[in-house]
Amino acid sequence: MSETMMTLKVAERIEEAGNIVRLRLSAPDGAALPAFTAGAHLDLHLVDDSCDLWRQYSLCSDPAETGFYEIGVLRDPNSRGGSEAVHRLATPGARFPVEGPRNHFPLAEDAQNTVLLGGGIGITPMLAMAQRLHALGRPFTLHYCTRSASVTAFQQMIAKAPWAANVVFHHDDAAPEQRLDLTRDLPAPDAATHLYVCGPQGFMDWVISTAEAAGHATSNVHREYFSADVDTSGESFEVVAQRSGITVTVGPNDTIAKVLAAQGIKIDVKCEEGVCGTCVTDVLEGVPDHRDKFLTQDERDDGDAICVCCSRACSKTLVLDV
Template sequence: MTSKGLTLKIAERLEEPGNILRLRLARPDGAPLPKFEAGAHLDLRLNDGKVDLWRQYSLCSDPADTGFYEIGVLLDPKTRGGSAAVHKLALPGVTFEVDGPRNHFPLAETAQKTVLFGGGIGITPMLAMARRLHALGRDFVLHYCTRSHAVTAFCQIIAHAPWKDKVVFHFDDQAVEQKLDLTRDLPAPAADTHLYVCGPQGFMDWVISGAEAAGHASANIHREYFSADVDTTGQSFEVEARRSGITVTIGPADTIAKALARAGVKVEVKCEEGVCGTCVTDVLEGTPDHRDKFLTDDEREEGTMICACCSRSCSSKLVLDI
């Protein structure tokens, strides 16, 4: 279920280890919130006059609870303004514009075995998934990887969870045998075994490539990137916005979304890194040069969609249905 245009207040602000804020959001009048499915996220508008951004944060609360939403926000040292704004603005009682919940990371609830891999702040959607899988009585394990116990957030939540015995902690500063070992910790590939991966890009790429090398089908390896190092530069090309009757040139350091916006054709953009899917636009002609982390391999091969915030063109011209 998706709901747009919510106004939610910060009902609780908790400091977790590792520069992570755990925020509980609720309606100002206390009314129930729209239901969400495990893996969903919220789009939060961050506006204090100096910044005006939309950023996406995975829900870590119990999908069965409609009284509040809970998210975790890391103060990222490489922040482009979003995480710093949340840590500054998200004070008890303050209200935010919220879109969602939206879900691009859905849980296969009928899987016979599920293995969750959360790296750092990537644990947040895994908590909601663990809660849901436990409620369904499914077989699962959650591997939680951080630099050390001292910077591991949500320990108290896990310690009091009825599924705490399903969680395996891996700390980088501990003995080698305690660290995540894909040859040991990946399950055997099977049609009804599903893997979920979320965390820093390097961690995710390592787990995903290891799982593929071990024989897991790409369709059974589910992933959600919070951010990505994306190269948006390249050779110039043309983009025709067919329904708008506008054609623009995308320069070597420009993006499709920005060039179209200057010409009066608005493409909604939120993450600007090709991870949230907000800017996905249909391609009518031409060959996209995909730079995003959102589309699946099958969707990329079809070539009928493009993330306009970061991707480019392999052909001299793209025609978009906009």
């Protein structure tokens, strides 16, 4: 999928339950939008007098639709300002610089069985996946977990969908048998069965660890973190920017990206939490201390890439290809 920089306007703003807003974004001139695959996201540039941020939001609309994109955004007062900015700025007709679509959470369309697990706002990529799987005629189940039915977004959208019968709702305040029970709700491990999980970090860690402990192959347990609790602190180390010919010291409370930027070496950083992959940089020498949630375990084991927004070094020196 090619990545495109464009300007999109808010064609429609739909207030969903649970302090979530669903935004329909279209080209100002009505032109068709670049195609995307299920699991893809957009990077929105949020700018006004109080913020200048890039934030990532999963596409929840049908991948077959080219007239508009839809995203869902939870207003989270504990976030770092992105969600508040979206809710404040995304009025009908407002325009945003956008990059994408990009897909780090692709759907295995040839799977014989697919289980989608969305926690809260983590339901958004699952909606696009459900629409795609239905179009392909593939069997799937979507488990949608929220605190309560009263804060469950997209209920009307799901109820009208031809795949509504594939959705199982789970609410924390419901009877025990209606809550997500992984011993009951996860299928038996099989090479042709794929699981997808997105939601709060605790929910995701629980699903992933339980699935892998039950025998599901790590490569078949797909995950996308919207945010992560990341500790970027640690012992000081040196970074050699080989192509730039500069060596810097990353202090206990610095990040590689910030120290390099202070020396004029700018690496694009968007999420600052190690979840979006924008800042992944090649490692030529040294041992990374991975703090991100983006790289797979195999990529970590290879040791030749690092998310410089949050990760550090196990070795005294890292040599980067910048």
